[in-house]
Amino acid sequence: MTTVAKTETELTQVSSTRVSGRAWLQDALPKLVLAPSFAITIVFVYGFILWTVYLSFTNSKTFPSYTLTGPRAYQRLWRWTFESDPPSSWYTSITNMGIFGFLYIGICLALGLFLAILLDQKIRGEGVLRPIYLYPMALSFIVTGVAWKWFLDPGLGLEQTLHQWGWTSFHFDWIKNKDFVIYTVVIAGVWQASGFVMAMFLAGLRGIDGEIMKAAQIDGASSFQLYRRIIIPMLRPVFLSAFIVLAHLAIKSYDLVVALTSGGPGGSAWLPSNFMYEYTFKRNEMAVGSASAVIMLMTLTAIIVPYLYSELRERPR
Template identity: 90%
Template sequence: MPTARPEREAGAVSLRGKLQDALPKIVLAPSFAAVLVFVYGFILWTIYLSFTNSKTFPSYVLTDSRAYQRLWTWTFQSDPPSSWYTSITNLGIFGVLYIGVCLALGLLLAILLDQKIRGEGVLRPIYLYPMALSFIVTGVAWKWFLDPGLGLERTLHEWGFTSFHFDWIKNKDRVIYTVVIAGVWQASGFVMAMFLAGLRGIDGEILKAAQIDGATPVATYRRIVIPMLRPIFLSAFIVLAHMAIKSYDLVVALTSGGPGGSAWLPSNFMYEYTFKRNEMAVGSASAVIMLMTITAIIVPYLYSELRETNR
């Protein structure tokens, strides 16, 4: 009998330990189930629809890869080229300029702030502020600024510079570059913060040793500092590439798609053909291609990160 109470206490402690171990799983189970259904479930559903002949409403009869064939046939056999051709061309222009300029400008701003300049505490949040805005707000603000009738061009005309013209937002051949300008303005501060964190993490003794050896500041950054920032470059590239591929609201808010859809990106094409032109299968096919593009960028990054972790 005297051993009954200690056994009950030991059992209660064991039960509490099991509950404590199971509590994180119980708390995370609803969100895990929601992600499983509403993210991965709908991804599989979209892939399935891309192999059907769905129009306004889903059709669950498989028709091989006709939607993909139609998508690429429109691209290479239409005259003038289809809106899908315009979308992927714009994605190439926007992606290269957006990522390249953001990386270069972000690195430059980070290097300047790393010099312990006066007012750094004020400049840092100013550069980061645009990232706190939504793409809708950014697009609307830049639409007003670039509109020839009420923005930069009109202001300079009122100041007497009547020969100045900047109508890119209404020019179908240059409207995509206005999307680049707005996107760079919003994201470059975020990239600056990433590079600044990397610069502050470099051991100062390395830089002092380079100075003792007679290295100039330019040579120090080119041969020592920037190579050490390779992981930051890779992380920033992944984030920017992901943002470029899925950009939709910035194009809509800034250009409304541009004259004749000339500013479309693949996300705009997908929305237009799925919900407005009643081509759900073709829209799903374009969404699957976007997913494959993002996967082709993310998977090598994850592989390199796991390989570095396992070393």
């Protein structure tokens, strides 16, 4: 009997060990699978961010220099900020960023909300209109830029077509005008992103409780008052999310500018991303290019961190 009891005890221990080992494996397997991706992200994203920050405090030219020289690259950038003359286009870049960011985000939000409200009226053909509005977002910035470059070219697109139709007094040469070329980037960017913003707002509208709107209508609220005082304020989270996405796209809009304007006449359509690439890889000013990249990162951080804080903080009960 003693031998049988010992055998049963050993079998129980072995079974328990197998169960605990299996539970440990099930718990550890997701971590083991994600570990390589996590390590690669740490090294090739955050590691190179720290490396870029370090280079911005050196005197790196064509090749990296690891001797710290202080914030000289930043001083050059900020000196160029208040000097609109050559040798730098940093002043032009940040000015264009202000114009492009303000118009791009503002128009996309307004147009996206308008289209969402329009589709929310249960109009006929909604199933056809939705993909039409969303289709531009499926295209890359390169494709969008090339298409709009052809369309806005005075000798090839809209102006030439209207001249052939007899409207010879029509002129639209913004894409070749250094004072207006940045607005062509706004046009192309709005065309691509407004449908995506529309989809976000439409999802928000469809998530609002219909009983709230019925109660407001019973109380005598007009459609304008209903949207202005009830529906649009309830879309605040959607506004915030759309703003974050659009701001992120605006700050890193490099390929759209290159494909649409090739930088514009004399770099007049440059954004900070174009400045960073030009000075890092073409003008052999790696420290200056790194400093501009760090400033872009700080700008994105200033936008995203408050959003994350508002989303992740504990909600009051």
